[in-house]
Amino acid sequence: MTRKPTGSEVASALWSLSVERFATTARADLRFAPLNVFLLIGVFALGLAVHLSTRPFSAEAVALCLGSALVLAVCIRVAQVWEAVVILGAADCLLIFLTLRPDSEVLLVTVGAALLVSTCVQIAYQWERAVVLRFGRFRGLEPSGIFLILPVVDKVAQFVDQRIRVSDFSAETTLTADTVPVNVDAIAFWMVWDAEKSVLEVEHYAEAVILSAQTALRNAIGKHDLAELLSERDRLGGEIQSVLDDKTSAWGITTQAVEIRDIIIPKGLEDAMSRQAQAERERQSRIILGTAETEIAEKFARASEHYRDNPVALHLRAMNMVYEGLRQKGSMIIVPSSAVETMGLGALGGLTAFGQGAVAGGAVPPAAAESEPSGGEPESDAEV
Numbered sequence: 001m002t003r004k005p006t007g008s009e010v011a012s013a014l015w016s017l018s019v020e021r022f023a024t025t026a027r028a029d030l031r032f033a034p035l036n037v038f039l040l041i042g043v044f045a046l047g048l049a050v051h052l053s054t055r056p057f058s059a060e061a062v063a064l065c066l067g068s069a070l071v072l073a074v075c076i077r078v079a080q081v082w083e084a085v086v087i088l089g090a091a092d093c094l095l096i097f098l099t100l101r102p103d104s105e106v107l108l109v110t111v112g113a114a115l116l117v118s119t120c121v122q123i124a125y126q127w128e129r130a131v132v133l134r135f136g137r138f139r140g141l142e143p144s145g146i147f148l149i150l151p152v153v154d155k156v157a158q159f160v161d162q163r164i165r166v167s168d169f170s171a172e173t174t175l176t177a178d179t180v181p182v183n184v185d186a187i188a189f190w191m192v193w194d195a196e197k198s199v200l201e202v203e204h205y206a207e208a209v210i211l212s213a214q215t216a217l218r219n220a221i222g223k224h225d226l227a228e229l230l231s232e233r234d235r236l237g238g239e240i241q242s243v244l245d246d247k248t249s250a251w252g253i254t255t256q257a258v259e260i261r262d263i264i265i266p267k268g269l270e271d272a273m274s275r276q277a278q279a280e281r282e283r284q285s286r287i288i289l290g291t292a293e294t295e296i297a298e299k300f301a302r303a304s305e306h307y308r309d310n311p312v313a314l315h316l317r318a319m320n321m322v323y324e325g326l327r328q329k330g331s332m333i334i335v336p337s338s339a340v341e342t343m344g345l346g347a348l349g350g351l352t353a354f355g356q357g358a359v360a361g362g363a364v365p366p367a368a369a370e371s372e373p374s375g376g377e378p379e380s381d382a383e384v
Contacts, residue, residue, distance in 0.1 A: 047110025
């Protein structure tokens with residue numbers, strides 16, 4: 001059974017994610033990752049060991065040294081700017097000097113070495129490129145892995161993610177070419193292929209891509225009718241992708257594809273289109289039914305040509321129809337008297353009816369009733 005995370009765990013994860021996102025923006029000067037924290041604490045532990053080997057044991061020195069390491073690690077992890085490193089380092093050195101003088105030389109050197117070592121070592125992930133500035137000027141791109149920077153002098157302007165990204169954007173209440181207001185949702189697949197241009201040429205390139213995509217979407221909607229939007233989404237996405245890619249190529253960004261996710265039309269227009277589609281289907285069904293009736297009439301006309309000069313075939317066909325109808329139990333067929341005469345059933349039907357009536361009344365014996373002929377002709381439709 002999967003355990004649900006607690007509120008504190010969720011808050012900790014969100015805080016860690018926000019800190020990591022801040023490290024990849026232009027507001028941060030460096031990335032203080034877990035490796036940097038381990039380096040900071042390791043240098044402090046090494047300095048404390050040297051201090052205790054040359055000086056008498058002091059619980060105050062141990063607490064001050066380890067407490068300084070933890071406080072510096074947390075504060076620099078949150079701030080990730082050179083100002084915080086310098087100010088916190090100076091305050092810690094002053095505190096150690098005032099507390100442990102005159103036996104504070106080793107710990108003072110430890111603080112400086114820990115800050116230099118932990119902040120100069122930087123890590124870029126496999127999908128990232130680090131844009132490094134030196135004295136405010138572009139120095140170069142650092143590949144993925146470990147690289148070194150000079151403290152205070154160098155600044156990691158931004159860690160640029162070069163993976164394919166997916167951004168959703170929309171155009172609300174935009175008029176089509178036939179003046180129909182629609183709401184369109186779409187997504188764009190894009191990636192940064194030149195980290196230098198994306199950071200140095202445009203501010204907040206991710207927002208610029210989304211805003212440009214929205215503008216291109218609105219322009220494309222205004223050039224097409226509603227029917228084209230609904231039936232040709234792929235072509236509309238291709239047009240937006242072409243326009244967007246032409247604009248973002250100068251920023252070192254390429255747009256790979258744009259897909260239309262949903263097109264929302266007003267409720268009244270949706271009902272009208274539904275009724276129109278229903279009427280169109282009704283018209284098609286009536287056309288199909290009329291075509292079938294025409295084909296059946298043609299078949300009957302061709303069949304009548306065979307029966308017209310062949311009374312025997314017509315007689316056999318009539319008898320077959322009666323037989324098929326009588327196959328069902330309890331069925332009754334009403335046929336014209338002329339059809340009965342044609343099939344030779346008139347005399348037989350009258351004889352059977354007369355015999356059944358005489359026998360029921362007791363006037364004629366059953367044998368006589370069966371043998372007495374009847375030459376009467378029915379004057380109305382016969383029931384078989």
